[in-house]
Amino acid sequence: MQKRPGRLRRFLARGLITATILLVLVVAGIGGLLWASLPVREGRIALPGLSAEISIAEDAHGIPRITAANERDAARALGWLHARDRMFQMELMRRNASGRLAEIAGPAALRLDRMTRTLGLRQRAEADYASLPEEARAVLEAYAGGVNAWIEARGMLAAPEFILLGAPERWEPWHSLLWAKTMGLWLSNNWRTELDRGRLAARLPPERLAELWPQDDSAGLPDRHALLDAHWLDRLAAQVPRFPQDAPLPSIASNAWAVAPARSESQAALLASDPHLGFGAPILWYLARIELPEGRFLAGATSPGVPMLVIGRNESLAWGFTTTHSDTQDLFLERLSGADGYETPDGPRPFNTREEIIRIRGQEPQTLRVRETRHGPVISDLEPQGAPAGMVLAVRMANLEPGDTAAAGLLALNRARTLAEARAAAALITSPPQNLMVAEAAGGIALYLTGRTPIRRAGDGSLPAPGWDGSHDWTGFVPFDALPHAENPAGGVLVNANNRMQPREGDAPFLGRDWYGDWRFQRIHDLLAQRPRHDAGDMAVIQRDAVSLFAREMLPALRGITRPQGPAGVARDLLLSWDGEMAIDRPQPLIFNAWWPIAARLALANGGVPEGAWPATGEFLRFVLSPDGRGAHWCRPAQEGPAPATAPFAEGGACHALIATALRQAVEQLSQAHGPDPTAWRWGNAHQARFEHPLLRFVPLLRDLTGLVIASPGDEHTVNRGGMAGSGFAHVHGPGLRLVADLASPDGIWAVIGSGQSGNPLSRHWGDQLRLWAGQAENGELLLRLGAVGDAAGSPRLVLAPR
Numbered sequence: 001m002q003k004r005p006g007r008l009r010r011f012l013a014r015g016l017i018t019a020t021i022l023l024v025l026v027v028a029g030i031g032g033l034l035w036a037s038l039p040v041r042e043g044r045i046a047l048p049g050l051s052a053e054i055s056i057a058e059d060a061h062g063i064p065r066i067t068a069a070n071e072r073d074a075a076r077a078l079g080w081l082h083a084r085d086r087m088f089q090m091e092l093m094r095r096n097a098s099g100r101l102a103e104i105a106g107p108a109a110l111r112l113d114r115m116t117r118t119l120g121l122r123q124r125a126e127a128d129y130a131s132l133p134e135e136a137r138a139v140l141e142a143y144a145g146g147v148n149a150w151i152e153a154r155g156m157l158a159a160p161e162f163i164l165l166g167a168p169e170r171w172e173p174w175h176s177l178l179w180a181k182t183m184g185l186w187l188s189n190n191w192r193t194e195l196d197r198g199r200l201a202a203r204l205p206p207e208r209l210a211e212l213w214p215q216d217d218s219a220g221l222p223d224r225h226a227l228l229d230a231h232w233l234d235r236l237a238a239q240v241p242r243f244p245q246d247a248p249l250p251s252i253a254s255n256a257w258a259v260a261p262a263r264s265e266s267q268a269a270l271l272a273s274d275p276h277l278g279f280g281a282p283i284l285w286y287l288a289r290i291e292l293p294e295g296r297f298l299a300g301a302t303s304p305g306v307p308m309l310v311i312g313r314n315e316s317l318a319w320g321f322t323t324t325h326s327d328t329q330d331l332f333l334e335r336l337s338g339a340d341g342y343e344t345p346d347g348p349r350p351f352n353t354r355e356e357i358i359r360i361r362g363q364e365p366q367t368l369r370v371r372e373t374r375h376g377p378v379i380s381d382l383e384p385q386g387a388p389a390g391m392v393l394a395v396r397m398a399n400l401e402p403g404d405t406a407a408a409g410l411l412a413l414n415r416a417r418t419l420a421e422a423r424a425a426a427a428l429i430t431s432p433p434q435n436l437m438v439a440e441a442a443g444g445i446a447l448y449l450t451g452r453t454p455i456r457r458a459g460d461g462s463l464p465a466p467g468w469d470g471s472h473d474w475t476g477f478v479p480f481d482a483l484p485h486a487e488n489p490a491g492g493v494l495v496n497a498n499n500r501m502q503p504r505e506g507d508a509p510f511l512g513r514d515w516y517g518d519w520r521f522q523r524i525h526d527l528l529a530q531r532p533r534h535d536a537g538d539m540a541v542i543q544r545d546a547v548s549l550f551a552r553e554m555l556p557a558l559r560g561i562t563r564p565q566g567p568a569g570v571a572r573d574l575l576l577s578w579d580g581e582m583a584i585d586r587p588q589p590l591i592f593n594a595w596w597p598i599a600a601r602l603a604l605a606n607g608g609v610p611e612g613a614w615p616a617t618g619e620f621l622r623f624v625l626s627p628d629g630r631g632a633h634w635c636r637p638a639q640e641g642p643a644p645a646t647a648p649f650a651e652g653g654a655c656h657a658l659i660a661t662a663l664r665q666a667v668e669q670l671s672q673a674h675g676p677d678p679t680a681w682r683w684g685n686a687h688q689a690r691f692e693h694p695l696l697r698f699v700p701l702l703r704d705l706t707g708l709v710i711a712s713p714g715d716e717h718t719v720n721r722g723g724m725a726g727s728g729f730a731h732v733h734g735p736g737l738r739l740v741a742d743l744a745s746p747d748g749i750w751a752v753i754g755s756g757q758s759g760n761p762l763s764r765h766w767g768d769q770l771r772l773w774a775g776q777a778e779n780g781e782l783l784l785r786l787g788a789v790g791d792a793a794g795s796p797r798l799v800l801a802p803r
Contacts, residue, residue, distance in 0.1 A: 038762055039084040041796040046803040049076055049145045056081070056798040061784060062757040062765035067291040072142040074290045074298075075307040077800055079146025082286060083171075086304035086759040087150065088159040089282055091168050092694060093305050097178035098122045099358065104165055105695075106361040111382075117356040118370050118377050119400060121181040128404045129174035136408040140173035143307030147171035160760055161695065179305040180406045180431065184399030186277070187432040188451075191329040191395050193514055196614055198331070198464045199237050203608055211631065212614055213514050214623040236333070236380045236393040253498050253516070253721055254322035255543070255735070256437035257524055258445035260492035265535040268744035269439035272539040273311050273320020274735035276721050281691040281708050281767065282759040283736040285310075287751055289786050298414060299749045299786045301737050304759075308410045311739055312786075313749050316417040316441045318741035322496045324433040326453050327460075327512030328398035330474070332375045332467030336390050342373055343468035349374065375467055376400065394467060396474065398452040399431035406431050409450070419444045419487060426450045427480040435496045441743040447494045449483040449501055453511055462513050478509040493528050497521040497719070517619050519549040519717045527719075536750060539740040540782040542719060544775055550618050550717035551580040551592050557625045558595075560649030561660045568667045571678045582718050584684025584711045591678060593687075593715055593729060594670050596621055599662035603634040606658070618717055625655060684711030686729040687722055689774065691755045691767070708755055708767040710774045738773070740783060747787025 041058060052069035054077045059065075064081055068074035082090065095101050099117035101109035129137065148170050151158050155167040162168060193213075201209060253276040261267050277284055289299040290309075300312015311320050337348035351371040359365045371378040373394045380393035409428030413436075416422045422438045426448040429436070433451030438444075454474040459465055465472035484501050486494055497520035502511045527542045528534065559576055563569045571591045578588040600616030603624045624631040625648070632648040635655035648655040667678065674681045691708035712731045714722035723733030735754075742748030754773045758765040771777050772784070 038760060039758070040798070042798055044799045044801060047076065047080060047146065047149050047800040048803045049142065049149075050800060050802040052802065054800040056800065058796045058798075059784075060795075061768055062763075063287045063289070063784065063786065065289045065291065069293065071292065072138060074292065075139045075142040076146040076149075078288065078290070078302065078307055079143035079171075080150050080800065081146075081288070082302070082304040083147040083150035083158065085757055085765075086282060086286060087147075087168060088161040089759050090147070090171070090305045091159075091161075093182060094171075094175045094178050097125070097182045099356065102358055102360040104361055107363060110358065110360060110366070113358050114368055114382055115379075117358065117368055118379060118382060119185075119395075119397075120370070120372075120377060121178060121185075121400075124400050124402075124404070125177040125181055126174050127402060128407075129177055131403060132405070133408055136411050137173065139307050139411060140176050140407065143176060144171045144173045160762065176305055176307060177404075177407060179303060180404070181399065184397070184432040187323045187434070188328050188397065188399055190325070190327050190512070190514060191331055191397070194329070194331050194461070194463060195237050195240065197462060200609065200613060201463060203610075208607055211620075211623055211634070212609070213617070213619060214631070236388065236391060240379050240382055240393065253520075253723070253733075254320075255497045255520060255524065255719060255721075256320040256322045256435070257493065257495040257528070257539075258437050258439040258447075259528070259534055259539075260445050260488065261443045263492040263528075263533055264742075264744075265533045266742050266744035266748075268441065268742060268748075269318075269443055269445055270534065270536060270539055270743070271313075271318040271320060271437060271439040271445075271741045272543060272739070273322075273437065274543050274738045275311065275321060276723065276734050277736055278733050279689065279691050279731070279736060279754060281693050281706065281755045281761075282757075283691065283753045283755045285737040285753045286757060287753060287784070287786060289749075295746075297746060300739055300741075301751060301753070306410075308407075308414050310410070311737065312751075313741045313743070314414065314416075315746060316743075317422060318439045318743060318749075319413060319422065320437045320739065322435045322437070323498055324435050324449055324451065324501055325498055325512065325515060326433045326449075326451070326501070327462070327514070328433055328451065328453055330375075330396050330454070330456075330461045330472070331464035332373070332394045332396065332472070333464055334373050334375070334378070334392045334394050334467045336392065340371075342392070344374060345468070345470035351378070373467065375473075393464070396454075398433075398454055398477070401430075401452065404431050405429075418442065419446050422446065423448055423485070435501065437494065437496060439741065439743060444488055445492075445494050446485070446487040447496060448485045450480075452477040453483070453509065454478075455509070460510060460513055478511075482509050484508060484511075493525070495521055495524045495528070497524060517550065517622065517717065519553075519618075520719050520721070523547060523549050523719050536740045536742045536748065537782075540738070540750065543735065543738050543740070544713075544782060545719040546582040546713040546715075546722075547719075548580045548582055548592075548715060548717045550622070551578075551582075553622065554592075554596060554625060555580070556627070557649045557655065557659050558663065560651075560653070561656055561663070562651055564660065564664060567671060567676060567678050568664050571667050572663060574678060582683060582687075582713050582715045582722065584682065584687065584713050586683055587678055587681035589683035589713075589715060590670060590674070590681050590686055590729070591666065593724075594666035595662050598665050599658060600624070602658050602662055606637045607634050625649075625659075629654070683713070687712060687715070687724070687731050689722075689731040689734070689754065691770070693761065696761070706761040706766075708770050710770055710776070712774055738783060745787075747785065749786045750783035751786055752783050 050073050055067040057065045066077050099113040102113045156162045256273040259270040264270050285301040288302050291297050298309045298314050300309050303310050335343045337343045341348045341350045354370050356368040375394045376396040378392045378394050405428045409425050412425035416425050426436045429450040430452050436448045438446045455476045457473050459472045498516045499518045499521040500515040574588050582589040597616045600621040624634045629648045632654035635658045688709050689712040693706050696702040696706050714720035721734040722731045725732050737753050739751040752773045756765040756768045
C-alpha cells in the first residue's frame with residue numbers, strides 16, 4: 001500500500017511526458033505545414049500550356065521580372081506568380097464578388113453575400129466574358145491556366161489559410177472579371193448618397209438639401225420634384241442594410257498628373273500615379289516587370305486576379321487612373337402591381353426572379369429570392385421584415401449593364417503605343433468611370449474620361465425617382481467623344497485629384513453634382529509651378545507632400561474667436577502658429593482633425609440633420625465657414641432666426657459659438673486619450689497606417705504578430721492622403737501604391753506598395769516595403785526602380801518550362 005503514491009507519480013509523469021511530446025509533435029506538424037506553404041522561388045518547374053521557357057528573376061523585395069516569348073505565356077506566368085504569392089487574396093476577392101464569403105466566414109458575412117447575390121455580379125461577369133473578343137478571352141484563359149497549375153500542385157498548401165479552409169477551387173477565366181465588377185462597386189457608389197439625400201428631402205428645404213454637398217450654381221438644385229413621397233423612401237431605405245463596420249463601402253480617391261517634355265529635366269514626359277483605396281495586408285497591388293521580344297515590356301502595378309498591368313508603363317506609354325465621381329447609378333421607386341408584378345409605362349410587368357442558395361459555415365443554407373425590374377435588382381428585399389406594402393426600391397448601375405468591355409480596353413491600353421491608341425483603349429473601358437492619365441515617349445500627355453455615364457430623360461440622378469412612368473429613365477450613354485478630355489495643354493501639365501471634371505460652362509454633358517474639394521488638385525499644381533522643370537525624384541516628393549490647403553483655408557475661422565482659457569487656449573495658439581503640414585511629430589494635425597469634424601457635425605445638427613444621416617465632410621464645412629458668411633445660417637439652430645449681420649467668426653458673429661464649442665469639445669476628447677498638455681501631443685501617435693490581414697485581424701495575438709503598423713503623415717485632404725474611418729485617427733485608406741514614370745528610358749519606372757509582395761505572413765516579403773512606403777527607409781529612398789528588377793547578382797531565378 002505504501003508503494004502506490006510512487007507508482008501514481010510515475011504514471012502522472014509518463015502521462016505528462018507523453019502529452020508534452022504530442023503537443024510538440026502537433027506544433028511541429030502545424031509549423032511544418034505553415035513552412036511548407038512558403039512559395040518556391042528558385043529552380044525549374046513545369047507549367048502546362050507554355051509555348052517556350054520563361055525566366056523569372058526577383059529583386060531583394062521579391063518583385064519579379066518575367067521574360068517570356070509572347071503575351072499569352074507572360075499572362076500564364078503572371079497567373080502562376082499571383083497564385084503563388086497572393087492566392088488567398090484572390091480567393092477572398094472572388095468569394096466576395098460571388099456572394100460566397102459566408103461559406104468560410106459564417107453568419108457574419110451573410111449580409112454582404114445577400115447584397116452581392118442581389119446585384120448579380122457573378123452572372124454579369126460570366127455574360128461579359130462570353131461577349132469579349134477572342135484575343136481578350138485567350139489572355140484570360142492563359143492566366144487562369146497559370147493559377148490552376150499552382151492550385152493543382154499545392155492543394156491545401158496553396159496559401160497558409162487553406163490549411164484550415166481546404167484546397168481552393170479551380171480558377172475560371174471569368175473570375176478575373178469579378179475584380180472589375182468589385183472595383184466598379186467600390187469606385188461608383190453614389191447610390192448611397194442618393195438614398196441618404198432622399199431620406200433627408202422630407203426634413204430639409206431644397207436650398208439646405210443642396211448645401212449638404214455644396215457646388216457652384218451650374219449644378220442647380222437637386223431634382224426634388226421627382227421624389228413623390230419621402231415617407232415611402234424612408235421606410236424602404238430601412239430595408240437596405242448598411243454594411244457592417246468591419247466591411248464598409250470603401251472610401252475612394254486618387255492622384256495622377258503628367259508633365260510634358262518642356263517641363264521635364266530629362267526632356268521626356270513624366271507621369272505620377274497614386275490610387276487611394278482601403279488598406280490591407282497584403283495590399284491590392286503586386287509589382288512586376290514583363291519583358292517581351294523586340295524590346296517590348298510592361299512594368300508597374302498588377303492586381304492579383306487580373307492578367308494585365310493596371311497602372312504602369314510599356315516601352316512607349318505610361319498611364320495611371322483616378323476616380324471620376326460621375327453619377328452612374330440611380331435609384332428607382334417601383335410601384336407594385338398584383339401579386340408579383342410592378343407598373344411600367346407600358347402597363348404591369350412581372351418581376352424577373354431567381355433563387356440563390358447561400359451556404360453558411362456552421363449553419364443550414366439559406367435561400368435568397370431576388371427580384372429584378374427593368375431598371376435593375378430590387379434592393380429593398382434585402383431586409384423584408386417590416387417592408388412597406390405597395391412599393392419597392394430598385395437600383396440601376398452602369399457598371400452592371402450588359403456588354404462591359406473593360407477587360408478588352410485594359411488589354412488594348414497595355415498594348416498602346418501612342419495617345420491615339422490610348423484614346424481608343426479608353427473608349428473600351430466601359431466600367432468603372434475613371435480619369436485615365438497618359439504620357440507617351442513621343443512627348444504627348446493626355447487625360448481621358450472613361451466609363452459609361454447615363455443620359456437621363458429628365459432629372460439629375462441626385463434623388464431616387466419614380467420608375468413606373470418612365471420620366472427619369474436612362475435613354476443611353478454619353479458618347480465617349482462627348483466626354484471631357486484634354487490633350488497636350490499649353491502649360492505642359494495635366495493634374496487630376498478627383499476634382500470636378502464637369503465643365504462649368506458650355507454644352508458639355510451632365511456628369512453629376514457631387515464633386516470633391518479641389519485642395520489636393522490645387523496643391524499639386526502649386527508644387528509643380530514652383531520650378532520650371534521637374535524630374536522623377538520631384539514627382540516622388542510631391543506624392544508625399546502633407547500640407548493641407550483645407551487646413552489653411554479653415555484656420556482663419558479660429559483666429560476670430562476669443563482665446564479660451566486652459567488647454568483649449570493653448571490648442572488655439574498652436575493652430576494659429578501652424579503652416580498646415582500634417583507631420584507626425586507635431587500636435588497641430590491632431591488638434592485640427594479632432595476640431596473640424598466636430599464643427600461640421602454641430603452645423604449639421606443645427607440644420608436639422610439627424611446624427612449619422614449625412615457625413616460631416618470638409619466640403620460642407622468649407623461652405624459653412626465661408627468668409628463671406630453665405631453658409632453662416634448653419635452655425636445656429638434654425639429656430640434662432642437669421643444670422644447676425646456681423647462678421648461670422650468674430651465675437652457675436654453667427655459662427656463664433658460653434659467654432660469655440662467645437663474646439664473645446666475636441667480638446668476635452670484629446671486630453672482624455674493623450675494627456676492634459678496639448679504641446680506634448682503628436683499626430684504620429686494617433687495617425688498610424690494599419691495594414692492588416694482580413695481574417696487574422698480578428699484574432700488578438702495574431703493581429704499583433706501579423707499587422708503592419710507605422711506612423712504616417714497626411715490626412716483626408718493632403719496629397720499624401722491619410723484617410724481615416726469612424727471617430728478615430730487610424731490611417732486605413734490612402735495611397736497603397738505610388739508610381740512614377742520617366743519616358744526618357746526603358747528603366748524609367750519606380751514604385752512602392754504599402755505592404756510587401758507576399759500574402760504569406762511568414763514570408764520575408766510580407767511587409768518589407770512598409771518603411772520605404774512610409775518614407776522611413778534608412779537609405780532615404782522613396783520608391784523602388786522596377787527597371788533594375790532581378791539585375792542584382794545572386795537574385796533568385798526560376799524557370800517555368802513547357803510540359
